Structure formats: C-alpha cells, structure tokens
Amino acid sequence: MNYKEFNNNIKNNAVNPVYLFTGPEQYIGHMMEKTLIDMEISKGLEALNLTIYSDKNLDVSELLATCETLPMMSKKRMIVIRKEAQFDKITGKHDLERLTFYFENPCPSTLLIIYWEQPDKRKKIYKTIAKNSTVVVFEKLDSGEIQAWLTKRINNAGKKISRSVMGLFVQRSMYLVNEKKTMEMVDHELNSLIDYIGDREEITKEDILLILPQSIEDGIFKMIDYAMTGDKGQALLMLNQLYQEGESPFGVFSLLLRQIRMLLMVKIYTKKGLPPKSVASEMKVAPFIVNKILKNGKNYPIDNLWDLIIIGADLDAQMKLGEIDQHLALELFLMKIE
Structure with a gap:
C-alpha cells in the first residue's frame, strides 16, 4: 500500500491494528502517524494512551504487555516503534514466537505502528507482519x-x-x-x-x-546541454559561475565525467530495450534518476559520449601528472563536447 491509499483508508476510517511503515520517506510516515494520533486518541489523553519506543534493545515482554493494555477513555491505545528501537535486530527465538503470535492475533483496541525503513523480506518476522498486517511503503514522490x-x-x-x-x-x-x-x-x-x-x-x-541557489549537479547538466547544442560561450560562462561559487576545476571535471558516464550507461541499456526501471536496477540507482537522465540526454549520440569518455580519461591523466593546467583542461574538454 502506498501513502495515497493509506491516506484514503484513514479518511474512510478504515484503520487496522498493526502497520509496518517502510520506504525512504519516513517523514511522510511521521505525518500520517500524527493524523492517526489525532483521530484515535482523545485530546488531552495522549500521555495515557500513547507509548513510543525509541531506545535500542527493545523489551519484547514490555511491548506485548503494553499492546494488551486497554485504552483509557479513548478509542484506541497507540504504540509506535521508531527505527531507533531497532525492531529488525530482535533475534531471540522466544521473542520472535511471541511477536508472531501477537501479529496473528492483535488486540483490536491497540494500534501498533512499526518503522522499518528497509525490511529484510526474507525474515520470518517480516513475512508474518506482511501476511497478517498492513505494510505501507512511503516511496519518494513523483x-x-x-x-x-x-x-x-x-x-x-x-x-x-x-x-x-x-x-x-x-x-x-x-x-x-x-x-x-x-x-x-x-x-x-x-x-x-x-x-x-x-x-x-x-x-x-x-x-x-x-x-534555493542552483546545485552543482544541476549546473553541470545545463553546462553539458549548452555545449552539446553548440552554445560554447554560455557553457564557459556557467563554468566561470561554478568557479565563483567556490568549486574547483578538478571537482567540476570529476562531476562532468560522472554525468557523461551515467548518460552513456543509460543510453546503452535503453538501446538494448531495457525499460527505465530495469536500467535503474542494473545501475543501482533510483528509477527517477534514470528518467531524469533520459529526459536530459535524449539528444546526446552514444558515439559522441564514448569519444568524450576517452578524451576525458586522457585529460584526467594529464591533470594528475601536472602536464596541463586544470582550468585549461576543463575548457578544452567543453570545446570537445558536441
């Protein structure tokens, strides 16, 4: 379930007794958590009905006893296990058996939220939660x-x-x-x-x-764009702007080569017929990064990118050996982009 589906369930008052919050956008999870607290616990009675575990070495006996405790003058008792409590580090056989039993038979008057950003789906405890509870995945927004x-x-x-x-x-x-x-x-x-x-x-x-001043990564992409379309003057102006913002020639050059390598890899995988999601998996990057590269680099020929990789490697070696001035090398490299 994604956050939109979860939000719709909350609006329709369809709340389950156990939730596992996963994914990189835990911040959105915290906001959903606050919504549930406002909805399920009577105002002013949070201290009596809300328990948050955030310390390491979570005591499973204490947790389960709290889960079975009835709420006081409120619709629900809420329990939140933060990622800092390291729920995923529970390994004791007896503790795992007791947790499994609870997830299979949760207390209907308790709402339990567990934060586990990157769950190991091979673990029995995860499989038990996924089977008997609700997993909400908070992915990055599009x-x-x-x-x-x-x-x-x-x-x-x-x-x-x-x-x-x-x-x-x-x-x-x-x-x-x-x-x-x-x-x-x-x-x-x-x-x-x-x-x-x-x-x-x-x-x-x-x-x-x-x-929000422009980031160097964004500036690098635009600089490549200007050079590729033949506007070398604007590319050089952007290069000087990066210098004025405190970037070093070698630092800019390294980022420039990195962007070109990523462009080349995406183009090669895409030419083989791989969809963006598969390309992202092969490159071990997020899918939205591949989509951004495809959008920015759709007019860059593969042969030109190969040539730039070779030229860049040669200039890189010359700079490290002190055979060429870094500023001059970077300007020469921009002139070679077409």
Whole structure:
C-alpha cells in the first residue's frame, strides 16, 4: 500500500491494528502517524494512551504487555516503534514466537505502528507482519505528487505561487534527481521560503533563486546541454559561475565525467530495450534518476559520449601528472563536447 491509499483508508476510517511503515520517506510516515494520533486518541489523553519506543534493545515482554493494555477513555491505545528501537535486530527465538503470535492475533483496541525503513523480506518476522498486517511503503514522490504536496502546504500558509515558479522550486530543490533528498528537507526549504517573504502573499521567481541557489549537479547538466547544442560561450560562462561559487576545476571535471558516464550507461541499456526501471536496477540507482537522465540526454549520440569518455580519461591523466593546467583542461574538454 502506498501513502495515497493509506491516506484514503484513514479518511474512510478504515484503520487496522498493526502497520509496518517502510520506504525512504519516513517523514511522510511521521505525518500520517500524527493524523492517526489525532483521530484515535482523545485530546488531552495522549500521555495515557500513547507509548513510543525509541531506545535500542527493545523489551519484547514490555511491548506485548503494553499492546494488551486497554485504552483509557479513548478509542484506541497507540504504540509506535521508531527505527531507533531497532525492531529488525530482535533475534531471540522466544521473542520472535511471541511477536508472531501477537501479529496473528492483535488486540483490536491497540494500534501498533512499526518503522522499518528497509525490511529484510526474507525474515520470518517480516513475512508474518506482511501476511497478517498492513505494510505501507512511503516511496519518494513523483513530479505530480510533490507539486500537489507543495501546493497544499503553500495554500495552508496563505501564500500563492504560479505553476512556472512552482516548477522552478521543484527543480532547484533537486528532490527528483537526488535520491538522498527527502520531503523533510524540501519542507524545511519551503518553510525558509515562506519565512523569507513574510507578509507578502505571492512567491516569486526571485525568491526561489535567492533561497534555493542552483546545485552543482544541476549546473553541470545545463553546462553539458549548452555545449552539446553548440552554445560554447554560455557553457564557459556557467563554468566561470561554478568557479565563483567556490568549486574547483578538478571537482567540476570529476562531476562532468560522472554525468557523461551515467548518460552513456543509460543510453546503452535503453538501446538494448531495457525499460527505465530495469536500467535503474542494473545501475543501482533510483528509477527517477534514470528518467531524469533520459529526459536530459535524449539528444546526446552514444558515439559522441564514448569519444568524450576517452578524451576525458586522457585529460584526467594529464591533470594528475601536472602536464596541463586544470582550468585549461576543463575548457578544452567543453570545446570537445558536441
């Protein structure tokens, strides 16, 4: 079950006794958790009906006793096992047997949430939970989902944003191209933006550019784009801008070669007929990264990319041996991109 399906179930008051929250977007899980607390526990009685386990060495006996305790003046008792409690590290045979029995016969007046970001699906305990409970997978949001999320947050803050400015915010956030970027980070950036504009209602392009300066990865892609389309002057201007932002020639060159290698690999796998999801699996990257590369590099010929890999390797060796100035090498490399 994904977060949208889970959210619909909550709205329809279809709540199950045990949930396993998995996936990289645990921040969204925490928000869903708060919604359940507000819905299932009487206001002001959270201290009596909410137990959160976040310390290592989770005591299974204590946990199960709490699960079997009836709520006090509330619809449900809620128990949350945070990832810090290391539920996945429980290995004692007796403890696992008792947990298995509980998952097969959960207390109907208790709502148990377990955070396990990357569960080992081979483990018996996972199979038992998956069979008898509800697994909610909080994956990274796609382009439409993140824009819908941000629009709701902006409206709730009493602010307005145009579609084009929203697109710029998503682009500058790097959420769709950086697998380590989470919605918690994006929310923090959005809050900074809202704080910055103060009493002003409209979020503008200039606000985005100031609060979210361009990342080097995004700049590298654009620099390649300019060079590929023959606009070498603009590519060199972008290179100088990266220098002004404190990037070293060798650092930029390394990222440039990395992007070209990834472009080449994606093009090769795609030419073999592999769908983006399979390409992502082969390259051990997230599928949205492959989709982004395909979109950005659709006009880059494979032969040109091979040539650039060879030229880049040669210049890399020359730079490391001190046979060529790093700045000059990088400019020469940009001139070779076509």
